[in-house]
Amino acid sequence: MSMTVILGAWIAVFLTFGIFSYLYKDNPFYKTAEHLFVGISAGYWASIFFWTQIQPNLFGRLWPSSEFSAESLWYKIYNGLSFLSTSVFPPGGIDKGHDMHLSYLIPFALGIMMLLSLIPKLNWFARWGIAYTVGMAAGLRAYGYLNSNVLGQIKGTAASFTDPNMPFFSLTSVSTFNSLVILVGTITGLLYFYFSKEHKGVLGKASKVGIYFLMISFGASFGFAVMGRISLLIGRFVDLIKYSAGDYNNATLWVLMIMLIILGYDAFKSRKTPPVNEEAV
Amino acid sequence: MKALEDLILKIGKVDRRWIFLVLAIAVFIPIIKPIGMPIRATETTKVVFNTIENLPENSKVLVSIEYSPSTKPENHPMTISILRHLFRNNHKVFVTCLWPDGQFMAQDALKQVAEEEFGKVYGEDYVFLGFRPGNEAVIKGIVSNIRKLYTVDVYQTKIDEIPLMDGIKNFKDFAFLFSCSAGYPGTVEWVQYAADPTGVPMSSGVTSIQVNEVMPYVQSGQMKGVLAGMPGAAEYEALMGQKGFATSGMDAQSIAHLVIVLFIILGNAAFFIERKRSRKY
Numbered sequence: 001m002s003m004t005v006i007l008g009a010w011i012a013v014f015l016t017f018g019i020f021s022y023l024y025k026d027n028p029f030y031k032t033a034e035h036l037f038v039g040i041s042a043g044y045w046a047s048i049f050f051w052t053q054i055q056p057n058l059f060g061r062l063w064p065s066s067e068f069s070a071e072s073l074w075y076k077i078y079n080g081l082s083f084l085s086t087s088v089f090p091p092g093g094i095d096k097g098h099d100m101h102l103s104y105l106i107p108f109a110l111g112i113m114m115l116l117s118l119i120p121k122l123n124w125f126a127r128w129g130i131a132y133t134v135g136m137a138a139g140l141r142a143y144g145y146l147n148s149n150v151l152g153q154i155k156g157t158a159a160s161f162t163d164p165n166m167p168f169f170s171l172t173s174v175s176t177f178n179s180l181v182i183l184v185g186t187i188t189g190l191l192y193f194y195f196s197k198e199h200k201g202v203l204g205k206a207s208k209v210g211i212y213f214l215m216i217s218f219g220a221s222f223g224f225a226v227m228g229r230i231s232l233l234i235g236r237f238v239d240l241i242k243y244s245a246g247d248y249n250n251a252t253l254w255v256l257m258i259m260l261i262i263l264g265y266d267a268f269k270s271r272k273t274p275p276v277n278e279e280a281v
Numbered sequence: 282m283k284a285l286e287d288l289i290l291k292i293g294k295v296d297r298r299w300i301f302l303v304l305a306i307a308v309f310i311p312i313i314k315p316i317g318m319p320i321r322a323t324e325t326t327k328v329v330f331n332t333i334e335n336l337p338e339n340s341k342v343l344v345s346i347e348y349s350p351s352t353k354p355e356n357h358p359m360t361i362s363i364l365r366h367l368f369r370n371n372h373k374v375f376v377t378c379l380w381p382d383g384q385f386m387a388q389d390a391l392k393q394v395a396e397e398e399f400g401k402v403y404g405e406d407y408v409f410l411g412f413r414p415g416n417e418a419v420i421k422g423i424v425s426n427i428r429k430l431y432t433v434d435v436y437q438t439k440i441d442e443i444p445l446m447d448g449i450k451n452f453k454d455f456a457f458l459f460s461c462s463a464g465y466p467g468t469v470e471w472v473q474y475a476a477d478p479t480g481v482p483m484s485s486g487v488t489s490i491q492v493n494e495v496m497p498y499v500q501s502g503q504m505k506g507v508l509a510g511m512p513g514a515a516e517y518e519a520l521m522g523q524k525g526f527a528t529s530g531m532d533a534q535s536i537a538h539l540v541i542v543l544f545i546i547l548g549n550a551a552f553f554i555e556r557k558r559s560r561k562y
Contacts, residue, residue, distance in 0.1 A: 023298060023301045024298060044381070045381060048381040048384075048412065048414075049381070049414050052381070052411070052412055052413060052414060053413065053414045053415070056432075056433065057413075060432075096432050096433055096437075097432030097433055097439045097440065097441065098432055136418075137417075140417050140418070140421070140474075141417070144417070144470070144473030144474055145473065147473065147477055147478065148472050148473040148477045148498070148503065149473070152472075152477055152498075152501060152503050153497055153501055155501070156497075156500065156501020156502050156503060157497075157500065157501050172324045217493065220493055221490075221493045224489040224490055224492045224493060224509075224510065225489065225490050226538070226541055227489040227510055227511070227512070227534065227538070228352075228355065228488050228489035228490045228510055230308065230533070230534055230537045230538070230541075231354050231355045231488075231489065231510060231511040231530065231534065232351070232352065232354055232355070233305075233308055233537075234308060234312065234354055234511070234530040234533050234534065235353060235354025235355075235530075237305075237308055237309055237312055237533075238312060238354070238526070238529075238530070241312060241313070
């Protein structure tokens with residue numbers, strides 16, 4: 001097995017135990033793993049976004065190789081940029097299969113405006129970019145939710161109670177009973193969130209039924225959340241067992257032992273150290 | 282009776298770190314020594330299986346990968362089983378990613394299934410389009426004009442030079458979509474912006490936490506079944522007759538659930554005993 005694979009296994013084991021060690025208490029192993037995760041994630045995302053979107057889809061449309069002309073002013077600017085970095089701006093234009101689209105200067109400008117939020121005097125420029133993003137997202141989502149979550153759901157769950165072919169009770173398919181449960185659950189659940197009238201009398205009773213539906217839903221969510229977390233724990237344990245093998249120089253056992261000794265020594269030392277009297281300080 | 286109540290109260294006050302340790306042992310032992318609990322496919326898993334089984338040979342199927350290593354134990358077995366099913370039935374597979382890390386997950390699954398198990402030819406049997414940032418906008422791009430969004434594949438080969446991409450213009454050119462999702466953007470967005478507006482059938486494999494969120498789409502017929510977390514993946518492995526990671530993790534999953542249920546019962550019992558005693562005095 002190659003040295004890099006073994007080293008990767010040791011790092012994976014260290015980071016896994018580092019995160020798990022938080023269950024005991026906050027400690028330097030946990031802090032190291034946490035900071036590494038945050039830092040590497042940010043760097044990784046920035047790099048991926050740049051090389052999959054900004055370079056090929058933005059710069060690739062502004063300076064495509066298919067329309068390269070060393071004489072044009074536009075490509076003279078490009079050659080100047082190429083002087084800064086040939087990997088981002090390769091000589092002869094960017095070959096990603098695009099034609100030239102100068103309209104992409106607008107998102108380019110909006111992106112730069114968002115970066116200007118780092119400069120206090122010019123940070124108002126960022127509002128333009130944010131306004132565009134918020135507006136576009138709101139427009140996109142309004143359509144999606146209305147179509148799929150409102151109309152689609154109503155259409156999909158509406159059932160004909162007079163249909164003679166529909167069974168009265170079935171756990172796995174559409175039935176009169178299931179349709180009644182959905183109907184009662186939806187109406188009482190909505191009534192619980194109706195705050196324009198005091199929840200007394202019929203409204204109070206209906207909203208109480210709504211609470212029970214909500215509680216069942218939260219219970220199911222909690223159950224699924226637990227199941228998900230246990231699945232992830234199983235995944236980590238399987239990897240730890242794999243890395244405990246001799247092929248990986250018993251990484252799991254060594255890292256666990258070293259961490260336990262250090263944390264144990266720390267616990268022993270802090271037990272011996274008398275607590276600081278804050279009033280005296 | 283009083284002794285039993287005292288014992289329950291004592292357990293109710295136990296340091297949470299002991300609970301973590303008990304849970305870790307409960308997960309660890311079944312991984313080392315599997316019990317082999319039976320796995321029976323639920324209706325939602327069967328629907329996914331049957332939908333793929335009933336696709337005509339050589340159907341063009343889009344597989345979208347929207348998860349990262351953090352949910353690999355839940356999502357990855359699903360991806361592997363689905364790819365196996367698609368390649369076994371000689372379908373043409375197109376892989377996209379809405380998450381940057383999904384690219385590496387997809388690469389791993391394609392290497393294992395397409396290359397090593399089935400010896401499929403890249404560009405003729407499957408295409409790996411890779412990741413594009415933009416969340417819903419990427420889905421909208423695939424729906425309207427996939428060639429504008431993906432001018433090159435993940436290996437920087439021009440789309441026009443890939444034989445399998447001939448005749449693929451937009452989402453309607455696919456016979457089926459499978460989204461393997463761990464959150465946003467993922468299954469919900471595919472339903473809202475692709476499957477519902479175009480009528481192309483889709484199924485999904487989701488993490489346990491997402492099940493409650495996507496189940497309404499399954500029940501209303503907007504999605505053809507769902508693989509729900511690690512149990513869903515294990516059920517699919519059972520239907521495929523090829524045991525994998527998910528099947529091996531199900532024993533630990535079941536035992537861990539029993540332990541958690543036991544702790545919930547004991548915790549509640551301790552709470553009620555304490556309340557009863559405090560009222561008495």
